[in-house]
Amino acid sequence: MQEIDAQFIERHFAATAPRPSRMTGFYALIGVVAAFVLVWAFRAQSWHLVRPLVLGLPWLVLLLLLAVSWWTTLQQRQRRRMITKAEEHVQLEAWEQAERTLEPALQSPIRSSNDRCQAFMVLAALAEHNRQYESAARIYQTLLLERIGEGYQLQRVQLGLSSAKLRNEELADAVNLLDRLEKISMPPALQAVCQLIRLSQQVFMGHYEDAVENMADRQSLFRRFLSTKAGYGYGLLAAAHHRLGRLDEAARLWLDATTLVHPERLVEEYDCLAVVSQNYPALEQRS
Amino acid sequence: MTRQEAHRLIRSLRRQFLLLTVTRCLLLTTVAVGFLGTLWNPSDAPGSILSANPLTNALWLAATFAAVVWVALTFYSVRQVRSTNQATAYIASGRLDLAEGQLMDALRQFSLYRNGKLLACHKLALIAHGQKQYQVAAELCDGILSFGAWGGLSKGISRLCRIMLVDCHLFLGDVTSAIRALRPVSSQDPDLSLAEQLLVLPIELRCQIGSDHYERAASSLSWKMSRAELLDSPKAALAHALLAVACQKTGQTENATFLQRRAELYHDLDELAEDYDVLRERAQGSSGKNSAPQATSADNK
Numbered sequence: 001m002q003e004i005d006a007q008f009i010e011r012h013f014a015a016t017a018p019r020p021s022r023m024t025g026f027y028a029l030i031g032v033v034a035a036f037v038l039v040w041a042f043r044a045q046s047w048h049l050v051r052p053l054v055l056g057l058p059w060l061v062l063l064l065l066l067a068v069s070w071w072t073t074l075q076q077r078q079r080r081r082m083i084t085k086a087e088e089h090v091q092l093e094a095w096e097q098a099e100r101t102l103e104p105a106l107q108s109p110i111r112s113s114n115d116r117c118q119a120f121m122v123l124a125a126l127a128e129h130n131r132q133y134e135s136a137a138r139i140y141q142t143l144l145l146e147r148i149g150e151g152y153q154l155q156r157v158q159l160g161l162s163s164a165k166l167r168n169e170e171l172a173d174a175v176n177l178l179d180r181l182e183k184i185s186m187p188p189a190l191q192a193v194c195q196l197i198r199l200s201q202q203v204f205m206g207h208y209e210d211a212v213e214n215m216a217d218r219q220s221l222f223r224r225f226l227s228t229k230a231g232y233g234y235g236l237l238a239a240a241h242h243r244l245g246r247l248d249e250a251a252r253l254w255l256d257a258t259t260l261v262h263p264e265r266l267v268e269e270y271d272c273l274a275v276v277s278q279n280y281p282a283l284e285q286r287s
Numbered sequence: 288m289t290r291q292e293a294h295r296l297i298r299s300l301r302r303q304f305l306l307l308t309v310t311r312c313l314l315l316t317t318v319a320v321g322f323l324g325t326l327w328n329p330s331d332a333p334g335s336i337l338s339a340n341p342l343t344n345a346l347w348l349a350a351t352f353a354a355v356v357w358v359a360l361t362f363y364s365v366r367q368v369r370s371t372n373q374a375t376a377y378i379a380s381g382r383l384d385l386a387e388g389q390l391m392d393a394l395r396q397f398s399l400y401r402n403g404k405l406l407a408c409h410k411l412a413l414i415a416h417g418q419k420q421y422q423v424a425a426e427l428c429d430g431i432l433s434f435g436a437w438g439g440l441s442k443g444i445s446r447l448c449r450i451m452l453v454d455c456h457l458f459l460g461d462v463t464s465a466i467r468a469l470r471p472v473s474s475q476d477p478d479l480s481l482a483e484q485l486l487v488l489p490i491e492l493r494c495q496i497g498s499d500h501y502e503r504a505a506s507s508l509s510w511k512m513s514r515a516e517l518l519d520s521p522k523a524a525l526a527h528a529l530l531a532v533a534c535q536k537t538g539q540t541e542n543a544t545f546l547q548r549r550a551e552l553y554h555d556l557d558e559l560a561e562d563y564d565v566l567r568e569r570a571q572g573s574s575g576k577n578s579a580p581q582a583t584s585a586d587n588k
Contacts, residue, residue: 056326088481091517227523227553228516259549283545 002099004127004135012106012123013142016116019109026069033065076112079105083119090125099126117149117157124160133168137161155181155190163197166204174201192225199236203243203272211240231260232269239276251280258282288387288415293423296394297430300408304401304434310360311399314353321350357399364398371407383414390414402441405431409444416451425455446472446479450486457490460564462497469494474514475507481517488514489522492529497565504533508542524554528566 002008037058082105089098102122110116120139127136140161143149149157158181165174178201181194195218202211215237222230238253254276257266263282267274324346370393377386393407412427428448434440449472456465472479474487488511495504508530515526527550534543550556560567 059322084480091481092513223552223554224520227518227520230520230552256552259545259552283548 004123004130004132006135006138009123009135009138009142013120013146015108016106016110016119018111018116022109026072029068030065033061036061075108076110076115079108079110080112080115083110083115083122086122087118090122095126095129098122102126113148114150114153117143117153120148121153121157121160124164128164128167131167133164137164137168137170140164152187152190155184155186156193159190159193159197162194163200166197166201171201171205188221189225192221195221196226196229196233196236199233199240200270203236203239203270206243208240208243212237212244212246228260231257232266233257234260235266235273235276236270238280239270239272242276242279250276254280255283288411288420288423290422290426293415293426293430296408296411297427297433300394300404300430300434303397303404307397307399307401314357317353318350318357321346321348321353325350360397360399363396364400364403367393367396367398367403367407370396371403371410374407374410378410378414378417383417387411387414401434402444405434405440405444409448412448412451416455419458421455421458425452425459428452428455446483447486450483450490453490453494457493457497457565462494465490466494466498475510481514484514485518485522489518489526489529492526492533493563493565496529496532501533501536504529505537505539508534508539512546521554521559524550524556525559525563525566527553528556528559 040054040058082101086098086102086105089095089101102119105119106123110119120143124136124139127133127139140157143157144154144161147154158177162174162177162181165171165177178194178198182198186194199211199218202208218233219230219237222233226233234253235257238250238257241247241250241253263277267277325343370389374386374389374393377383377389390407390411394404394411398404408427408431412424412431415421415424415427428451431440431448432445432452449468453465453469456462456468469487469491472487474484474491476484479487492504492511495501511526511530515523515530517523518526527546531543531546531550534540534546556566
């Protein structure tokens with residue numbers, strides 16, 4: 001997989017930036033065509049051209065203009081389809097396919113801010129999978145600074161940034177960002193994600209008592225809104241209980257966690273779960 | 288909205304589509320006849336736009352007028368798409384009454400394009416489905432599907448309507464109609480996007496379990512589980528619980544126990560059984576026969 005470094009990110013942000021000059025050019029072209037049709041209508045007879053040409057040329061020019069705008073729209077649609085497909089591959093954890101699908105979509109301007117944000121969130125997910133957390137954080141930061149995307153997307157970006165900073169061990173920044181995010185109003189699904197990141201921060205920093213303090217509320221939030229990803233939450237809670245010496249609770253939570261997510265996947269995502277994995281039996285994954 | 292109103296709406300759409308087909312044909316014919324008629328007039332001197340022949344002039348003006356009317360009607364039709372988008376925003380914020388009003392207005396307006404109207408009608412069905420008016424939603428979806436590809440129905444809307452129609456039939460307890468409606472769609476169809484696969488999977492499982500096709504439901508288990516894991520909690524619980532039933536019936540006891548345990552972790556199954564007959568019936572059918580699954584920490588909260 002290609003290294004997603006600062007240069008790579010900068011190059012792709014530049015390549016996908018919408019070009020206002022292109023739109024201006026397109027409007028100018030419409031103006032030129034309109035002027036041409038007018039001039040043609042009034043002056044063509046003095047040029048002594050054949051009648052089919054006099055009548056047909058303005059229509060041909062108009063058809064050409066329509067074809068250009070149709071082609072541009074088609075290209076944007078294709079790009080959107082590619083980005084959506086890449087996102088689907090990320091959801092299915094088919095990382096190489098995701099990278100292959102995303103690559104061509106990042107080569108030329110993306111007009112829609114939503115699509116552009118979606119594309120870079122896929123790239124950030126790829127960077128995180130490669131454990132290039134600094135690059136992921138850079139992508140999220142650029143999205144926030146340039147305000148690429150809509151409200152809900154930008155909240156997801158902020159959550160991604162806090163998680164990336166935490167994994168990159170920029171702890172003060174991560175904690176500050178999480179404090180801010182907890183204060184703003186967010187849809188419950190994003191609140192659940194925020195709580196999962198907070199829990200991972202507490203376990204990572206050894207604040208085990210804090211981690212298990214509102215366990216019932218957290219568990220309920222994870223169960224309702226995180227679906228399978230709730231397994232990561234249960235795993236982290238198991239880790240906190242294990243460190244606090246509450247072995248029965250830790251064992252039960254680890255069993256729940258491994259019922260939803262494969263133990264190897266849990267440890268791959270959070271290194272701190274390796275200890276729990278070694279100490280408690282996991283539920284054997286089926287199918 | 289009542290079922291009769293939905294039926295009337297579809298009939299009115301049929302009339303509107305006929306009117307717009309006639310309008311489009313008229314405009315296109317005028318443009319084509321006018322343009323070609325002017326081109327093939329041999330009597331005129333080269334280089335002139337207007338002819339000495341008044342008929343040619345009339346044809347030329349009629350073609351230009353028809354083209355201008357087409358462009359104006361296209362702009363007018365865009366308003367309808369805007370209304371539908373506004374309604375989508377209302378649906379997202381939970382203001383279903385406002386969304387319904389907006390969509391009804393959009394459906395009453397004249398449009399040169401069928402797609403906008405069908406999209407508005409689909410959103411209306413979505414609202415009815417959200418309000419648990421399954422008969423109304425089914426009537427609307429059935430009506431939309433009856434227009435077919437020649438009626439301007441895009442593949443995407445067609446699939447979504449079909450999935451919604453099957454869901455409505457299942458909620459109305461008509462498994463046979465649901466299976467018939469689902470026949471052209473399969474969750475493992477490579478043409479489906481992941482989002483569509485996720486919509487189809489639980490519905491397909493409900494159809495298969497509801498019609499006692501357990502072997503079919505338990506086939507491609509790992510593929511189905513990989514998709515079920517991506518569903519939101521209640522749907523993931525439903526899909527896992529149904530797969531557990533299928534595995535139990537086909538003798539895959541260990542898989543059944545694992546899937547049942549997973550289902551319980553995703554969501555409260557008693558709560559789900561209130562909404563889904565298929566779960567309630569299976570739970571009643573299997574009570575006492577199977578051993579109780581292990582308690583999860585979610586149950587102990």
